[in-house]
Amino acid sequence: MIKLSDVSYSYLDNIAALCDVNLEIKKGERVLIIGSNGSGKSTLMKIISALIYPLSGRYFYKDREPNLKTLKKNDVHFLVRSEIAYLFEDSDSQLFSPKVYEELIFGPKQLGLSDSECKKRVEAVVDMIDISDLLSRPSYTLSGGEKKGCYIINTDIKS
Numbered sequence: 001m002i003k004l005s006d007v008s009y010s011y012l013d014n015i016a017a018l019c020d021v022n023l024e025i026k027k028g029e030r031v032l033i034i035g036s037n038g039s040g041k042s043t044l045m046k047i048i049s050a051l052i053y054p055l056s057g058r059y060f061y062k063d064r065e066p067n068l069k070t071l072k073k074n075d076v077h078f079l080v081r082s083e084i085a086y087l088f089e090d091s092d093s094q095l096f097s098p099k100v101y102e103e104l105i106f107g108p109k110q111l112g113l114s115d116s117e118c119k120k121r122v123e124a125v126v127d128m129i130d131i132s133d134l135l136s137r138p139s140y141t142l143s144g145g146e147k148k149g150c151y152i153i154n155t156d157i158k159s
């Protein structure tokens with residue numbers, strides 16, 4: 001399902017973050033990636049989420065390759081965005097709506113779901129993590145843990 005082949009990445013041309021990483025994750029497998037600070041875990045997750053692309057080597061999700069060329073066509077990126085959730089270390093990087101409810105419904109709307117399906121998904125997650133009292137709050141007023149909980153809805157909750 002997820003395959004990296006000799007993937008390398010560096011920031012600003014000279015800060016090496018990943019060097020020739022090979023990784024294969026099959027459907028149904030659960031994988032824990034551990035490593036010291038600065039060892040490249042977040043960079044790896046950003047590549048898997050197609051937020052950045054390998055500078056060398058190749059990354060495949062379900063045998064398709066998200067990269068700058070396929071970005072124009074959008075379909076492989078849509079697939080990755082709708083099936084892979086990336087929880088930023090700093091929640092403030094990804095919360096931008098005026099109120100929690102708008103934050104929650106943003107993800108499902110971007111997936112092109114109907115209004116009723118979007119509302120259904122928001123309600124399901126609000127019930128699941130019991131945050132009905134937060135819906136009318138501005139996102140920036142939430143606690144660190146509450147902010148991270150709110151982002152979960154932005155993925156396909158069926159998968």
Ligand SMILES: Nc1ncnc2c1ncn2[C@@H]1O[C@H](COP(=O)(O)OP(=O)(O)OP(=O)(O)O)[C@@H](O)[C@H]1O
Nearest residue numbers: 011015016017035036037038039040041042043044
């Ligand atoms: N935006 C950036 N610009 C420049 N260098 C970066 C950037 N992000 C990460 N790095 C560098 O890339 C390397 C890998 O960083 P990365 O964030 O992937 O590590 P990590 O394993 O997630 O660390 P941590 O456990 O501290 O979260 C480190 O040397 C880091 O300093």
Ligand SMILES: [Mg+2]
Nearest residue numbers: 041042043089
């Ligand atoms: Mg990290």
